[in-house]
């Protein structure tokens with residue numbers, strides 16, 4: 001059986017004036033269904049570019065990006081929009097919640113556009129926010145806001161949960177809690193989770209670690225026995 005995500009010889013170049021930046025220079029890796037994969041690498045390595053391409057927010061110039069059997073390279077805007085809406089959940093470093101909506105309303109809004117959406121209150125409960133549902137983002141801590149953002153992404157039951165430095169703005173303990181919730185979501189929600197980070201300490205908890213440096217994949221490692229989140233330190 002082929003992998004759930006297969007990226008093969010993927011190139012992305014950004015051209016501005018006279019200069020061309022090769023952000024992804026022949027990227028190849030795969031991720032199996034229901035894995036928790038971490039893409040790790042230094043600033044400027046090309047991680048965000050990979051994540052944006054996986055999520056249909058940007059498109060590759062060359063190569064294949066096969067998600068659940070379908071190559072999304074070459075999708076037109078309409079198909080990309082449908083793919084993003086139906087199949088992908090995003091979690092960003094800065095949460096991106098809507099400030100004048102409560103936690104529950106933030107989750108409901110995302111769920112509205114999805115045919116298989118879960119009950120907002122149920123998902124918020126599963127991330128431990130049953131008592132904060134009617135609070136606005138400004139009334140919540142960073143970790144709580146990130147949990148709302150995760151609930152919002154999970155409510156539409158995405159095939160893929162894509163996370164850009166999800167613990168980047170959080171303190172150590174809170175960051176670990178958020179990682180635990182993300183890790184749990186592969187069992188509870190059947191998602192395949194891809195996290196990008198420059199924090200190498202997160203790698204041992206992953207099922208699969210993809211190392212990116214200078215626009216190329218330098219190694220891909222499978223952890224047969226991932227380290228439990230509470231045992232990792234940074």
Ligand SMILES: Nc1ncnc2c1ncn2[C@@H]1O[C@H](COP(=O)(O)OP(=O)(O)OP(=O)(O)O)[C@@H](O)[C@H]1O
Pocket residue numbers: 014015016021022023041042043044045046047048049050198
């Ligand atoms: N829209 C764009 N236009 C021009 N260059 C870009 C654009 N997006 C990214 N780049 C360049 O592509 C390279 C890879 O960027 P990318 O954001 O993917 O790296 P990253 O690994 O996510 O870095 P960071 O951890 O700092 O976010 C960088 O040199 C960056 O400046």
